[in-house]
Amino acid sequence: MTLVSAMKARDNPFAIHRLQQTPYHLADTTWCDLLDKLESFNNRAAVIGQHGSGKTTLLNKLYSRFKAMGRCPVTAFANEDTPLTWRQLKQTLTANPDRQILLLDGACHLGRLTWYRLKRYTHKRQIGLIITTHNPGLLPTAYHCRTDITLLQNILKELLPPHEIPNETSLEKLYQQHNQNIREVLRTLYDQWAYQKK
Amino acid sequence: MNNLSIEIQDNQTAFTPGETMQGTAQWQLDDIPKSVTLNLLWYTQGKGTEDVSIVESIHFDTYAPTDQKPFSITLPNGPYSFSGKLLSIIWALELIVDKGSECHRQEITLSPTGQEITINTSSATV
Incomplete structure (x- = not known):
């Protein structure tokens, strides 16, 4: 058993207010x-x-x-x-x-x-x-x-420093686990960050 | 160029429930404002949909593009400034010109200890 510091909700990179600040990635149009x-x-x-x-x-x-x-x-x-x-x-x-x-x-x-x-x-x-x-x-x-793994990666680039972005294999796994639902992927990442060791 | 600011007496940023906050709202605007309002509010940040509650509003009668007005607000008993894993409750003063065309926000802390209440540790295997 180890004591883990939880990230404050307001500092979580996947908090709703952070997500709302990211630009919307339109596909094939402007x-x-x-x-x-x-x-x-x-x-x-x-x-x-x-x-x-x-x-x-x-x-x-x-x-x-x-x-x-x-x-x-x-x-x-x-x-x-x-x-x-x-x-x-x-x-x-x-x-x-x-x-x-x-x-x-x-x-x-x-x-x-x-x-x-x-x-x-x-x-x-x-x-x-x-x-x-x-x-x-x-x-x-x-x-x-429509969603794809590239869209997810682009969103994460807006939210995280490069060294904290999960690798493509684990992202792809998460993406498929959530049936390509990016909202659910981001919620899962919120939880992962909320409990990560500081 | 528009410039808004909120100066709280003695630069105090932490308050206890029921304490009275005094300060000055100041603005320098290019045009004459139609309305200037100071809101005391709390809002949530975190995993879920954000919630916001305006606890008190002070409307300043002004027709001057540059002006300053004193204010005095007695803070309520709660909710306390708080941060957990899923939710943070943040208190702030917000100076708003012309229904949001210009806005300045200053965070404050409301709690019996003068510090944000945190639930930031948990036992877990890592």
């Missing part, structure tokens, strides 16, 4: 092209991808960009545990009369009628609607979030 593509869809489009592929992170980055552009975005979040009702969504929209774009995370978790009402309401009022969802079909796909 921010300029992505924003142009969204504009061509009247900002009514979907970001699709599997669990832990970076959809929410991308939506958060889009929020910052739209805000900086003066586009008054508002956000809403739905998941299996908290499926949003139409009443809640309408309240979000009416509480922010200046809003131009609704960024909805987890649109696939809305009920069919709620989705239909939201789509019609925002369309009639020319409100942008950018959603994340696991599968295509709800709105035209503007971006498909």
